[in-house]
Amino acid sequence: MPMIYLDHNATTPLDPRVLKTMLPFFKKSFGNPSSYHRHGREAREALEKARHTVAHLLGAMPREIVFTSSATEANNLALRGVVRALRNKGRHIITSSIEHHAVLKTCRALEQDGCQITFLPVDGCGRVDPNTVSRAIRRDTILITIMYAHNETGVIQPISDISRIARSHNIIFHTDAVQAFGKIPIPPARELCDLMSLSSHKIYGPKGAGALYIKRGTPISPLLTGGHHEHGLRAGTENVPAIVGFAAAAEHAVKDCGKEAVRLAALRNRLEALLIDSVPDISINGKGVERIPNTTNVSFLSVESESVLLHLDLLGICASAGSACTTGDPEPSHVLLAMGCTPQQAQGAVRFSLGKSTTARDIDTVAAVLTDIVKKLRSISSVA
Amino acid sequence: MPMIYLDHNATTPLDPRVLKTMLPFFKKSFGNPSSYHRHGREAREALEKARHTVAHLLGAMPREIVFTSSATEANNLALRGVVRALRNKGRHIITSSIEHHAVLKTCRALEQDGCQITFLPVDGCGRVDPNTVSRAIRRDTILITIMYAHNETGVIQPISDISRIARSHNIIFHTDAVQAFGKIPIPPARELCDLMSLSSHKIYGPKGAGALYIKRGTPISPLLTGGHHEHGLRAGTENVPAIVGFAAAAEHAVKDCGKEAVRLAALRNRLEALLIDSVPDISINGKGVERIPNTTNVSFLSVESESVLLHLDLLGICASAGSACTTGDPEPSHVLLAMGCTPQQAQGAVRFSLGKSTTARDIDTVAAVLTDIVKKLRSISSVA
C-alpha cells in the first residue's frame, strides 16, 4: 500500500543527510563533551559548532542558545525558569487560550504554585488581538508567552505587534516558535523576543533535541540542576548526536524554506480547493488569516474525526485530529472551541500537515478518498 | 596512535548492536508515538516494548518506568517531584555529601526553596554509615536519597541497609543507580527503593535517554508538563530511537554483567597492583570496601591530576579527574575531601574507569606510561 504522510506537524521523518551528520557521534566521536581528552574535545567542538549554527540561523549569539531535550522542555524552562527567577517581582503571566499543552499545562501548574495567569481569547480565525495583550498587562506581569504559529491550525499570530507591546512595557516575551521556524521566515530572535522555543523533530531533525533562545540578560533559573552544562542553565550530559542533527536540520530547513514554503502553500491550497469542491459542509479553520504554508485544519460536519482518521489510516494515509499529544483525549480540541467552533465542528476536525515528501498526486488521492470516506460516514451519522 | 579509553564512567561508546536496533526508528518508523496512524502505532509499540524490557530487567512493572532524557533529569524529577507532591507533609531531605551533582545541586536549589537538607558525612572509604541515616530522620523527613555506586570512586553504598531504614520509617527512598545498573547485580527495584535513576549512555546505550523507576503509589509531581506522555509524569515527544537503544543496551548489559564484572575486576586489580608496585606514594581511594568492578581512583601525591591527564591524552589515553561534569572546576573533588583526603591528595586523583574494550595490554601500557608521567611531574613539582 502506498503511504501518504500528512502529519508533519506531529513529527517529521529524519532527513537522511541529517542522519549522516549524526552517525559519527554514535561511533568514533562518542565522547562526553565535558571529558578531559580528545574524545571529549571532539564532542565539545561538535556541540559548540551546532550551537553556533543554530544561533546564526536565529540571529542570536551562541551563548544565548540552550539545548534541551525537546520543545516541551524548552517551554517549561522558559516559563518555570522566569517565574523562579522573578518570584520576588511578580506572579502574573499572560498567555493565550490556544497555546500548545506544553505551555498551557505548565501555566496551569504554575497557577497551583501561586501564579496568576491570564488566558487571552482568540478571534474566529484563532488570532490573539494585540490590544487584549495590552489591556491584560498588570504591574506584576512578569511574562507574556504567545506561540508563533499554531500546530493545529497553522495560524500565525501577530507576533511582532505583541512583541512590541511586551517590549514597551519591559516585560519578558516568550514565543513557542516550534511550528514557525524553518517553515516561514522569522525575524532575528533578538529583535522579536527574549525567549524562543524550537524543536528538532518538527524540521526533519532527530527527536531528543530542542532549544531555548535566551536573550542575554534575561532572568531565568535552570529547571534541571547538576553539572555545569549549557551555561549552567540545563544540566545533563549533552545529547551530542541529536544536537548535531538538530543544527544540520535547522540549516537545511532555513535554506530550503523559501522554495518549500511556496510549493507547500500551493499543495495545501489545492487540497483545500479540491475538498471545498467535492465535499459539502466543510469549514476550514483559520483560513481567513496568515497561516504556515503546510497546514490545513478541516472540519467535516456531522462526522467524527477519529473515524475519518481510521478510514484514512486503513488506506495508508496518515493525518491527525488536533495535536498528537492530545490524541486519545475524548474532548474536542480546546483550540477550535476557543475559536468559536461548535463542539460538533470541533469533533469533525482533521489536520493535514504537508511536508517534503508531499506531491500533487498525494493531494489528489487524499481529496478523492476523503470525499468517499465522508460520504460513507455521513450516511451512518446520527446528526447528518 | 592507539587509543585507550578508560573513561567509561563519563560515557561509553555506543554498542554497534544497539545502534542497529535504533536505526529503523530514524528511518522507516519515525512516527510520533502519540500519532493516530500506523507510524504512530509502530513507534508506540517500540516504546512500550522498551518500557517492558527495562521494567523486567529492574524487577518492576512497565507502568513504573518513566523515560527521561538523562539520569540528571531522572534525579531532578525524583527530588523535585517528591518535594512538590509532599510539600504539605514536610520539607526535610536526607542525602550524602558525596552525591553526584545532579542530586547535590538539586538539593542546594531545593534548600533555597525552603527545604532543609541533611548532607550525611562518609567514612574514609567513602561510605555512608546507615546509623547516621537513622539518626538524621526527623518527623518531617520526606525523602532519603543515597546513590548506589559512586561515579568517582566506584564505592558501593550499604544501600540495602539504608533502604531498610527508610522503609521502616515509611520514608520515600531514592537511589541514583547510574553507575551500578548493568555493572553489578542489583536487587529488584521494588524490593530496594521507591525511586531509582538510570542512564543509557553509561551502559553502551545512546545519549538522550534515562529512566526513573517510580514504585506504584509513590507521590510525585511531573517536572515537565504538557502532553500526556509517560503516564503524565514527563511531557514531550518521546525520543523513540534513544529509548529503544537504551532498552537494548540495558538487556546486553544485564546479560553480560556477570562475566564482564569478573573480567573488569581482574583488570582493575591488575592496574592497581602494577601502580602500587611501580609508583611510590600513591593511594587508592575507596579501596577498602566493595566497589563496582570497573573503577579505580588513584591519588598520585605531589602531582596535579590535570597534568597527568594531559600527558595521558597526548599519548592517546583517556581518563578523568573526578566526574566529567566537574571537569574545569578548579576545586578539588568534593567527594575525596568528604572522604578525608588532603586537598593535595584530592588534587592528584585520577579516575580510571574500564569497559568492554579494555584489554590486559591496555592496562600494562597505562601502568608503564603512568610510571614515567608521574616521575616526570614529580621532578618538577614544588611539593614533591
Add this chain to the structure above:
Amino acid sequence: MGEKNIVLCASQTDVIMKTDNHDWKKAYAPAAQHELEEHQGPVLFYNEIVIDHFTNPRNVGEIPDADGYALVGDPSCGDQMKLWIKVENGIITDIKFKSFGCPGAIATSSMATTLALAKPIAAAKQLTDDDVISALGGIPENKRHCSLMGIAALHAAIRDYETKHACFAA
C-alpha cells in the same frame, strides 16, 4: 552490613532469575501485561473484528415506524447515536442505528445491534457492554466508554418501547 543482596562479581542472571522464580512472575507479570495494554497509550490498536464492524457496520439505518427509539450521547466526548427497534411478540425483529461517533462507538454499536437482533426483549435487556466488548474480541482500554453508548441506546430504546407498550396496555 547487610549487603547480602549485592554480590560483587556474581552473575546478574542469578539475581534476575531469582527474581523471576520468586516474586516477579507471580506478583508482576500479570499486572505487567494488563499495564502494557492500558499503556499502549492514545494510539489505538483495534483488532480485526473491530475494524470489520467499523468499516462494515451492521444494522445501520433508521426504522420509520419503530416500536422503540432512543437518542443517547456521551457527555465526555460529545458523540451521540440514535437507535431504533422493531418488536414483534416480545422479540426484537429489527434494529437499526446511526452514529456520530468514533470507530469504537461505531463498532460497538454495530456489535450491540447484532447481538440484540432476534433476541427476546428480556434477553436483550441483559446485554452489557462487556458482552459487546467480548464479542468484538476486546477493545482498547481508553475506548471502553464508547461501548457504553450502544448498550445505553439499546436499553433506552427498549424502555421507550416498554413505556409505549405500557401506555397501550393501560
Add this chain to the structure above:
Amino acid sequence: MGEKNIVLCASQTDVIMKTDNHDWKKAYAPAAQHELEEHQGPVLFYNEIVIDHFTNPRNVGEIPDADGYALVGDPSCGDQMKLWIKVENGIITDIKFKSFGCPGAIATSSMATTLALAKPIAAAKQLTDDDVISALGGIPENKRHCSLMGIAALHAAIRDYETKHACFAA
C-alpha cells in the same frame, strides 16, 4: 497589523541575509566569536606552544643560593609553585621554578621564566600575565587564573631579592 516582518512564502534567505548585512555581523559576530571561545567549556583546547611548554617546561629546578625566592599558591585550586632568581648587576641571570599545578600553570610558569630570564629587574617587574599569555599564543579562558601564579611568583621573588638587597645596603 504590523506583520511586515513575516512575509508568508517569501524566501527565508532574504531575512537571514538582511540580518547578516544589517546588525548581525556588526553586533553579533565578534561577540559570538568571543562567546564561542569562552564556551568551549571545561574541555581545554591548548595550542601547540602551550603544549610544548607543558611537556618541555623551561627553567625547571631550584637555585640553592638564590638571590630571591617565592612560594605562591592559588587559593581557588590549591595549586602552588616555587620560584628562584639569581640577580647580577640588576639583571636576572638565572631563574628556576617548580610547580605543583595544572598544565596551564606549568606552561605559563615556563613562559614567565623564559620571558624574565636575562631581563633587567626593572623590565621583569613590568611583565604581566597578559604578556605571558600572548607569548603563548593564548590560553583557554578558564585557565587565565593559572597564568597569574607564575607572574605573581616572579614579582614576589623580585620583592624578596629587593628586600634582602635593601637590608645589605642599610
